[in-house]
Amino acid sequence: MIHDKLKYNFEIIPGELTAFEKKLLKLEQIRYIENPKRFYRESAYLKRVDGKISYYYLFSQIKSNNFNRGSDYLTHGLDFYRGSFHAQMVRGLINYCNLKDTSIILDPFCGSGTTLVEATLLGFDSIGIDINPIACLNSIIKTKLLKYNDAISRRTLEYDLTYFNNEDFANQKYKVILKKDFEYLLGLFIYTRILSMEKRLNMKKETAYKIFLDKLNFILKKYNFLKKKIEFNEGESKILFNDNLTQIKNYPNSSIDAIITSPPYLNLIDYIEEDITKIKYLFNKREIQQLKTQSIGNRILNNQNSHIDYWNKMIKLITELYRVLKKNKFLVFIIGNYGNMRSKYLSHFESSGFNIERILKRKIVNLKKKDNVEYVFFLKK
DNA sequence: CTGGTACTCATAGCTTACTG
DNA sequence: CAGTAAGCTATGAGTACCAG
Numbered sequence: 001m002i003h004d005k006l007k008y009n010f011e012i013i014p015g016e017l018t019a020f021e022k023k024l025l026k027l028e029q030i031r032y033i034e035n036p037k038r039f040y041r042e043s044a045y046l047k048r049v050d051g052k053i054s055y056y057y058l059f060s061q062i063k064s065n066n067f068n069r070g071s072d073y074l075t076h077g078l079d080f081y082r083g084s085f086h087a088q089m090v091r092g093l094i095n096y097c098n099l100k101d102t103s104i105i106l107d108p109f110c111g112s113g114t115t116l117v118e119a120t121l122l123g124f125d126s127i128g129i130d131i132n133p134i135a136c137l138n139s140i141i142k143t144k145l146l147k148y149n150d151a152i153s154r155r156t157l158e159y160d161l162t163y164f165n166n167e168d169f170a171n172q173k174y175k176v177i178l179k180k181d182f183e184y185l186l187g188l189f190i191y192t193r194i195l196s197m198e199k200r201l202n203m204k205k206e207t208a209y210k211i212f213l214d215k216l217n218f219i220l221k222k223y224n225f226l227k228k229k230i231e232f233n234e235g236e237s238k239i240l241f242n243d244n245l246t247q248i249k250n251y252p253n254s255s256i257d258a259i260i261t262s263p264p265y266l267n268l269i270d271y272i273e274e275d276i277t278k279i280k281y282l283f284n285k286r287e288i289q290q291l292k293t294q295s296i297g298n299r300i301l302n303n304q305n306s307h308i309d310y311w312n313k314m315i316k317l318i319t320e321l322y323r324v325l326k327k328n329k330f331l332v333f334i335i336g337n338y339g340n341m342r343s344k345y346l347s348h349f350e351s352s353g354f355n356i357e358r359i360l361k362r363k364i365v366n367l368k369k370k371d372n373v374e375y376v377f378f379l380k381k
Numbered sequence: 382c383t384g385g386t387a388c389t390c391a392t393a394g395c396t397t398a399c400t401g
Numbered sequence: 402c403a404g405t406a407a408g409c410t411a412t413g414a415g416t417a418c419c420a421g
Contacts, residue, residue: 265393335393374393 010039011048013057020362021045024092027358031098041232042122044091055230056091059121062222074223075117075142078216079193085114085262085334089362093260094122096378097330103257106324108244108317113139115260116237120146124235127256129244131295133282134192134275136178136241141189143237144182149224151217152186164191177282178241190216192278243294245313248320256324262334264297265341266310271298311344318352322381330357331379342375354379 017025025045032039040049047057060073076087094105094115103124107115110128112135119126120143128139164187177188190212197208240247264271272279272292279288292298296313321331331354335341349356358378 262393269393 009050010046013045013047013060017045020360021089021092023360024089024096028092028095031095042091042095044088044095055121055232056088058226058230060088062219062226074121074219075145076114078142078145078219079112079138085111087114087118090115090118090260091122093332093376094118094124094258097258097260097332099124099257104255106256106259106321107261108248108259108321109261109263110139110239111135111262113142113237113239116143116239117146120235120237122235123233124257126235126237127240128237129240129242129247131241131243132271132275132291133178133241134278135271136239137185137189137192139237139239140178140182140185143239145186145216145220146223146234148182148220151220152213153217164188192281195281196275196277243296245317245320248317248324251324253323254326257326257329259321259325259331259333261332263314264295265335266297266307269298271295311348314345315348315352318348318354322352322354325381327381329381331377331381333377333379335375335377345377349377349379354381 012025025043028043028045029039032043036049040046040052040054042056043049043054044056046054048054063073063077073087097105099105101123105115105119105124105126107126107128110116110130111132113128116126116128116139126143128136130136130139178185190209193212194205194208197212198205270292272288272295279291283291297310325331331349333345333349335345346356356377357380360376360378362374362376
């Protein structure tokens, strides 16, 4: 399992690696044959390299909840979002792409921003696009918080609970809101999160506010302390609230170094309903309906045209992804084992010009959904 | 109008038999 | 033996309907 050309010792993170992780670790190591000094900074699966503790291991220790979910470290665990990536896997996938320091990573369905957070932690600049406003808000907060040096208190928050807990707020337009400054968005993120906690956990707003602020500050304090001790540069991320096809058209040919993404699966999840408490706070009924119909693959019952619409848009998107990607670079595309979706995607990748370099099968460890698998396509331009 | 119930419909499903 | 196709269970959310 250890790559022959790697002459140094390393220790794998505690717990057994899955077959998929073992395979990805081996592939990841290809990146470090020429540059072994950086292995401890970037690997997703190692605890130590030549005695040095890895950055991933240090990051993974900074978590504020009791769940023992490996993905919830740093800002990853700050939101609930259905269908989000396993953070550690994304780290491994980015390493597989073998990027230079100045590279730009794109995720056209960025969702809650797992790819963007890992890109930031690995020092790469990233672009995330999503048509779901809550997903965009999550992504903005989770990436920008990594650069926030202060503790968050009621005094430092320019916009407090009372500002957002106000009926006048509902009259504002969301597109305008997303362009406001970070302080404002952080206040909005915290407030809408509290609305969910109030509903889901039956908490009082004041209690939820205190708990969540404590959680945020716990993470920030530990992370900022760690940053003073270790040497690394965070990347910059840009999050665009828009239809990805419209947005990608603005990017020139061969301008992106890696694309790592997973599309919504046709008609399986209603992403708007998943966040309905937050959505209802920000939008009226007509706007909510509009969000649902605009989102590609979003579950809408009894929609006969959804198949045609989905594939039409997806074919155009794959063509655009090919255009903006640099030659010999990777599109890493992750889909579940759902109907004939896999074979359809494969044929569209091939007809768009991509070379299918590798397909990895990953079992999703979940008690409810045993034997559920997803496929990771490595597609080379 | 409200709350309860039966019915409908689809499933980031489940199992098995078959095929190359 | 791995991948696939077809027929399968069981869960859960939406909806129509009815009684009060």
